[in-house]
Every structure is written in structure tokens, then in C-alpha cells.
Amino acid sequence: METNSDPLPFPHWFSKSQATHDVARGIMQYGPIARTPLAQVFNLSQGALSRITSDLIYDGVIEEMPAGSAQGGTLPEAITPPDTGGRRGRPQTALRIREDEHTFIGVNIHDGAITASEVNAMCRPIGGDVTEPITNRSPEAITAQIARIVSAVISPDAPWPAAIGLSLGGHIDDDRFVTFAPFLYWDAIVDLGALVQRATGIPTKVYNDLDSILLYECWFGDAIGVPRFAVITMGAGVGYSISDCGNPIDNPDKSYGLAGHVLIDPQGPRCSSGHIGCSQCLTSDSIAEEYSGIVGHVATFEEFARDLQANTPQARRLGERTCFRLGVLVATVANLAMPTTVLISGESSFIAKKNREFIRKGIDTYRHSQAAPVSFTIPQFSWRLWSDSAAARAIAEFIS
Numbered sequence: 001m002e003t004n005s006d007p008l009p010f011p012h013w014f015s016k017s018q019a020t021h022d023v024a025r026g027i028m029q030y031g032p033i034a035r036t037p038l039a040q041v042f043n044l045s046q047g048a049l050s051r052i053t054s055d056l057i058y059d060g061v062i063e064e065m066p067a068g069s070a071q072g073g074t075l076p077e078a079i080t081p082p083d084t085g086g087r088r089g090r091p092q093t094a095l096r097i098r099e100d101e102h103t104f105i106g107v108n109i110h111d112g113a114i115t116a117s118e119v120n121a122m123c124r125p126i127g128g129d130v131t132e133p134i135t136n137r138s139p140e141a142i143t144a145q146i147a148r149i150v151s152a153v154i155s156p157d158a159p160w161p162a163a164i165g166l167s168l169g170g171h172i173d174d175d176r177f178v179t180f181a182p183f184l185y186w187d188a189i190v191d192l193g194a195l196v197q198r199a200t201g202i203p204t205k206v207y208n209d210l211d212s213i214l215l216y217e218c219w220f221g222d223a224i225g226v227p228r229f230a231v232i233t234m235g236a237g238v239g240y241s242i243s244d245c246g247n248p249i250d251n252p253d254k255s256y257g258l259a260g261h262v263l264i265d266p267q268g269p270r271c272s273s274g275h276i277g278c279s280q281c282l283t284s285d286s287i288a289e290e291y292s293g294i295v296g297h298v299a300t301f302e303e304f305a306r307d308l309q310a311n312t313p314q315a316r317r318l319g320e321r322t323c324f325r326l327g328v329l330v331a332t333v334a335n336l337a338m339p340t341t342v343l344i345s346g347e348s349s350f351i352a353k354k355n356r357e358f359i360r361k362g363i364d365t366y367r368h369s370q371a372a373p374v375s376f377t378i379p380q381f382s383w384r385l386w387s388d389s390a391a392a393r394a395i396a397e398f399i400s
């Protein structure tokens, strides 16, 4: 077992003042963006902002877009873009990241499989992704498999990857040591960052998968500029995470699945910890077990999913009940954490997509009738989004 705890060398795009790194991040999140709203975002004078952006242009981190192309990005709610309509004067040039200067590899280890993909510095996909089932869960075998998949997704036409971001469901210390990974059944701490870095020759950091999803949404997705944004995932496990003003709220215990055993249905099934109707009833295994009881034989989650697709009455009713329960969890999150919007994701979020009205019923049952309706979205799920999100974490470190 690797016990060396020297920090793994990790590249950074440039090294300047904190304000310069903050502005680069702002251009990543809100760009293309003109200098005036950018100065407002960071509460900087026009002069100070201009000096910073000159440095970033000189270092090849950002570039000016053609004149008159300002705006188009997503601004924080408090910032109003300058009104140049109808007035004379030089149109503002917008600034953007030189996104094709660097590439990153994202890898996600999920329940039984590994997905890898390549992205540019704005986390935009390059080429196709690869998903392979895990055949051997030992750290050495998984490392060898990751190295093979990574080499398959590296594009020969793009710059060599600056870093690998690797995510999994579990607890990771120092962005490298996997100390808890319920889907991998490892019984000792594994220095997965060092193993993958050695096998690929590419600087590697390891992150929690849900933290990665949230950071992706805050930097490149739906949470840009949103005051508070919550993510709930359903699949092999139940995940929950929340951001404040584009920053994921951090807590060392988050990765233990703190929303995994919240009471959502007093008549629900019993979980392995003995709770009746806790949020574990949203997991694939629990749904399969409940479905087995309904149809009278041992059914897999895949069988339930097939029957749901075929709209059999038994599968449809369990799908509706599951979505009502999910709605109760969404209401709990909305009532206590007061997010602006809730994103529902995870590999079994297709159930939620089919039954939005039952999610709404679950929410309404536990929310004041005069409170604003809870805004929730259910994007099309893909493992690629999870591997790209792991790369997003690596990008965030690369630019900070």
C-alpha cells in the first residue's frame, strides 16, 4: 500500500495575485463578458480590472472577442449588464477563456462501471466517451483499467491533457486517498491519485462525485450566478449537495451521504439500518426489492425499469410512489435549505422524468400552500456528464 503523503505535483495555468485568479474564474463562469459588468461582479475599479485582464491576455489565459460581441454570458442576479442600446460610443469587447489551449480527462467510477471523457478548458466535450464494466474491483486492476480507458479517449488532435480529474461515490482525503467507497468494497485506504498518476503519467486528483457535479453546475452549468442551488441524485445511492452564490458548500462529512436516511415515507420499506421509509427507498436496490414484493418474484431493477417503460400498472404505480417520495425529499430540502432551484440527477432519475406531477404532489404535501412553488429541473442523465464533472474539478484547481 502506498503510504507516501508528499503532495502530488499538480499544474496551474498561471501564478498571479488572488484577484487575478478570481477574475479568470469569473470569465470562465460568466463569459464571454465585457469589462464593465466583470468589474461590477468583483467590485473592482475599471482601472484595476483592466490591469488584471491585460495580464491574463498577456499570459494567454483569456482573449478579446471581436468588437460588438459583448454579453451573452450568464451574470449573477445582482449584476445588471450596461445598457448600450441606442447610445453612441465604442461597443465593449467581450472577454473569454482561451479554451482550446488545454485539455483535461474526466473519469467517473460508478456502480459497476468506469466512464472516461476528454474536455477543453471550458469543460466542453472533445471526442466521444468510453464506459466499461468493472471486471475486477482490486485497486491495481481498476488503476490498469482506468489507464487503458484514459488512453482511448485522449484526442490526437488536441493538446496533451494537463490533468485527470477522477470522481467516485465515497470519501476522499487530500484529493487522492480513498478512505470510504461503498461501491468498491475496498477495506483499506487506497492512494488512488498516486496509482492513476503513475499508471498514466498525467497529474491526477480524486474527488467525490457529487461535489464534482455541483462544481460543474456552478462553473459551467445551471448554477452559474444562482443564489442557492441544490442537487439531489438517485441511483445506487441517494446524494445531496448545495451551493451558495456559485460556491459549493463544503463540509468534510458530506461524502458520507448525509441525506441518505431522511424520513420520507412513514409507510415505506425498511432500510439496512432498520429505518422505516427513509430516503434509501429511492435507491435502485430498494426499488428492486419493493418491486419483487409487488410482482411476487425476485425482480431486478432493470426488470422494473423495463416494465416502467412498457407502462405495466404495477411498475407505473411503484414509479409514481417513488416520485411522490422524491417530492417529499425535495420539499424537505426546499423548506430547510431554501434553494432557488433543485436539480434532480443520477442514473435512475429517468423515473422522475416520467412522473413530474407526482414529484409536485410530494412537494405540495409538505410545503405551505402560500409558499412559492419549488423550482426543480431533471436534465437528461448521462454518465458523460459525471466524467466531465470530474474534469471540471481538475479545471477549477488548474485555474486557481
Ligand SMILES: [Zn+2]
Residues within 6 Å of the ligand: 260, 261, 262, 271, 272, 273, 274, 275, 278, 279, 280
Ligand atoms: Zn435508513
